[in-house]
Amino acid sequence: MFVKQFKYSADNLGYLVFSTSEGIAIDAGGVDDMLAFAEKNALHIKYVINTHSHHDHTQGNAAILERTNAQFIDCKQIRSDQTLMLDKESLEVFCTPGHTDDSVTFKGDDFLITGDTLFNGTVGNCFTGDLHAFFLSLKRLMSLSGHFKIYGGHDYVIESMEMAKTIEKENPHIEAYLKKYTPGLVVSTLADELRVNPYIRFNAPPMIKNLQKRNMPVDTEFDRFNGIMEIY
Numbered sequence: 296m297f298v299k300q301f302k303y304s305a306d307n308l309g310y311l312v313f314s315t316s317e318g319i320a321i322d323a324g325g326v327d328d329m330l331a332f333a334e335k336n337a338l339h340i341k342y343v344i345n346t347h348s349h350h351d352h353t354q355g356n357a358a359i360l361e362r363t364n365a366q367f368i369d370c371k372q373i374r375s376d377q378t379l380m381l382d383k384e385s386l387e388v389f390c391t392p393g394h395t396d397d398s399v400t401f402k403g404d405d406f407l408i409t410g411d412t413l414f415n416g417t418v419g420n421c422f423t424g425d426l427h428a429f430f431l432s433l434k435r436l437m438s439l440s441g442h443f444k445i446y447g448g449h450d451y452v453i454e455s456m457e458m459a460k461t462i463e464k465e466n467p468h469i470e471a472y473l474k475k476y477t478p479g480l481v482v483s484t485l486a487d488e489l490r491v492n493p494y495i496r497f498n499a500p501p502m503i504k505n506l507q508k509r510n511m512p513v514d515t516e517f518d519r520f521n522g523i524m525e526i527y
């Protein structure tokens with residue numbers, strides 16, 4: 296299975312995930328670019344879906360649906376783990392609530408499309424207010440193998456690493472992460488994120504020390520996640 300990323304608006308990222316002949320449009324904001332790519336590669340767009348229902352992610356749905364015979368899948372209807380088939384390959388969809396109640400993540404053989412749940416370098420705002428649900432969503436992503444590629448819903452890499460440097464000045468991995476960054480293709484691995492993304496580093500000894508210095512509770516993983524989200 297393949298992933299083609301499309302940047303649109305200022306920093307939004309949409310995706311066409313495809314197999315040999317069938318594809319799925321995820322947060323299809325760059326409609327013209329996506330359709331041109333599909334045509335050039337003889338891909339039939341089978342489904343249109345979103346990582347969550349915020350307007351900046353759904354704004355291309357109507358145009359794609361009008362110009363193809365794709366089937367729309369409403370992310371709000373996804374309440375348990377699902378599998379979507381593209382040709383003979385499967386793409387898993389699972390709920391990752393926190394940023395919104397209807398946030399979902401797509402899992403292919405070696406990649407995750409995480410929307411505004413997990414970005415390259417940071418995490419989304421927890422607009423639901425349910426920080427524990429958000430924590431569990433991130434934990435589910437973190438439980439996967441480090442080689443999984445992370446494709447987020449926005450390119451916030453530069454500002455995220457500026458923030459990461461203020462939180463963990465001594466972290467030697469931040470510069471290496473920035474060196475790998477190219478705005479033309481925004482992607483990292485889960486292992487990269489665990490090295491630099493402050494919000495999922497609640498098990499990293501330097502981050503735990505950081506919290507202890509500030510007299511924040513560090514007994515449980517959730518205490519530490521909560522502390523990082525509270526301070527930063």
Ligand SMILES: [Fe+2]
Binds near residue numbers: 347349394411
């Ligand atoms: Fe969002």
